[in-house]
Amino acid sequence: MNHFQYRGGVLCAEEVSLAAIAATVGTPFYCYSSATLERHYRVFADALPKESLVAFSVKANGNLAVLKTLAALGAGADVVSGGEMKKALAAGIPATRIVFSGVGKTKTEMAAALKAGIYQFNVESEPELLALNDVAGSLGAKASIAFRVNPDVDALTHAKISTGHAETKFGVPWSRVTDAYALAATLANIAVCGIDVHIGSQITELSPFAAAFKRVVALSKSLRAAGHDISRIDLGGGLGVPYRNDNIPPPDPAAYGALAAEVAKETGARLIFEPGRMIVANAGLLVTRVIYAKEGENRHFLIVDAGMNDLIRPAMYDAYHEIVAVAEPQVNAPWTRYDVVGPVCETSDIFGSERALPVLKADDLVAILAAGAYGAVMASAYNARPLAPEVLVKGPEWAVVRPRMDDDALYASDRIPPWLG
Ligand SMILES: *Cc1c(COP(=O)(O)O)cnc(C)c1O
Numbered sequence: 001m002n003h004f005q006y007r008g009g010v011l012c013a014e015e016v017s018l019a020a021i022a023a024t025v026g027t028p029f030y031c032y033s034s035a036t037l038e039r040h041y042r043v044f045a046d047a048l049p050k051e052s053l054v055a056f057s058v059k060a061n062g063n064l065a066v067l068k069t070l071a072a073l074g075a076g077a078d079v080v081s082g083g084e085m086k087k088a089l090a091a092g093i094p095a096t097r098i099v100f101s102g103v104g105k106t107k108t109e110m111a112a113a114l115k116a117g118i119y120q121f122n123v124e125s126e127p128e129l130l131a132l133n134d135v136a137g138s139l140g141a142k143a144s145i146a147f148r149v150n151p152d153v154d155a156l157t158h159a160k161i162s163t164g165h166a167e168t169k170f171g172v173p174w175s176r177v178t179d180a181y182a183l184a185a186t187l188a189n190i191a192v193c194g195i196d197v198h199i200g201s202q203i204t205e206l207s208p209f210a211a212a213f214k215r216v217v218a219l220s221k222s223l224r225a226a227g228h229d230i231s232r233i234d235l236g237g238g239l240g241v242p243y244r245n246d247n248i249p250p251p252d253p254a255a256y257g258a259l260a261a262e263v264a265k266e267t268g269a270r271l272i273f274e275p276g277r278m279i280v281a282n283a284g285l286l287v288t289r290v291i292y293a294k295e296g297e298n299r300h301f302l303i304v305d306a307g308m309n310d311l312i313r314p315a316m317y318d319a320y321h322e323i324v325a326v327a328e329p330q331v332n333a334p335w336t337r338y339d340v341v342g343p344v345c346e347t348s349d350i351f352g353s354e355r356a357l358p359v360l361k362a363d364d365l366v367a368i369l370a371a372g373a374y375g376a377v378m379a380s381a382y383n384a385r386p387l388a389p390e391v392l393v394k395g396p397e398w399a400v401v402r403p404r405m406d407d408d409a410l411y412a413s414d415r416i417p418p419w420l421g
Helices: 018-025 034-046 064-071 082-090 107-116 126-139 174-185 207-225 253-267 277-283 313-317
Strands: 004-007 010-013 029-033 053-057 076-079 098-100 120-123 143-150 190-196 232-234 270-273 284-295 300-304 323-325 335-341 350-358 365-368 390-394 397-402
Touching: 010 018, 010 029, 018 029, 018 284, 018 365, 029 034, 029 277, 034 053, 034 064, 034 277, 034 390, 053 098, 064 082, 064 390, 064 397, 076 082, 082 098, 082 107, 098 107, 107 126, 120 126, 120 190, 120 232, 126 143, 126 174, 126 190, 143 174, 143 232, 174 190, 174 207, 190 207, 207 253, 253 270, 277 284, 313 350, 323 350
Parallel strands: 029 390, 053 076, 053 270, 076 098, 098 120, 120 143, 143 190, 190 232, 232 270, 300 335
Antiparallel strands: 004 010, 029 284, 284 300, 284 365, 323 365, 335 350, 390 397
């Protein structure tokens, strides 16, 4: 469910015409719907055991206005860098609701997080644990930790976003988990408080979650028997979203909530969740303008002004995004099949091939749907293309929440070495 609909012949975000925004801010631009963000957050949070911490995965969408919208609903943050932690704090998310994940935390990042007083570090290796103990010691602090364990389950998702089987870099291998906790118990500046698991992203079936959670419940029992404090269990993120109209719907939050409730009942632990995609993906889209309708040898191309630098998911993950015309197609409009492509000089700069669309011409607008997660955050200025702006809509109101990057900013921070004068 989202709040992007045709009204009066034009695709709108809540009550605002995307064509009207395009006329003001230009194209391409990202547009997010507050009502959709709020709805997704509530549906998810309401399905979970009370007292759970919902730590929004900042890497899915780190815009401060998005973070603030979620913070107002009580969201915490799951961060994977010192930069993301700063953003979460700047958006008003209290440190006590921030968890720090990631395989490569630096000592500088650890120190900043300890000083901020974050809730928990999700530690992914023994060397990281030792480094954290050192940093905490030098600050006279104690770090609350959960180990991210690798339960060796297949998340049944795209290889590039699958993280919970034994061959990935993520988490402590299952065979070493007991030893890792034993090591942690010997360290003066580490306080073990729980277990963390995150098996991947865009997971559309419940069975991988069920398998991973089952292993975690069993682990919590054996760790407690060994004397460890397991009062928190972080079940990660990863719930999939529908990217295709004809898709089988991904697991419904209530069914996922029932699995979580089982973990809570079996362990009595406080649960933590790290949803990203399911909160923001369908709350955002990318609006782009047709530059040319080009006839190939035997294909029709729509060359649009957004490129893979703006939205890399199709090129990187073979991701499918629905593409629609911003002007509502007339009942008798002729349709055709287009390859919708960007201007970037790469063959992989394709948003969709052979997509059914009404016949379009230069200057018409199209919207690439479900682009709110891993869209703007993964954008680059490749091909010296300024980063696209982001717009947030709330009912009849809208605001630019990040302006388009200035052309001059593309090279303003380059420096000429002395020998080039
Ligand atoms: C990416 C990530 C998430 C969020 O995943 P989604 O699929 O967007 O829900 C949560 N936790 C960790 C550790 C991650 O790396």
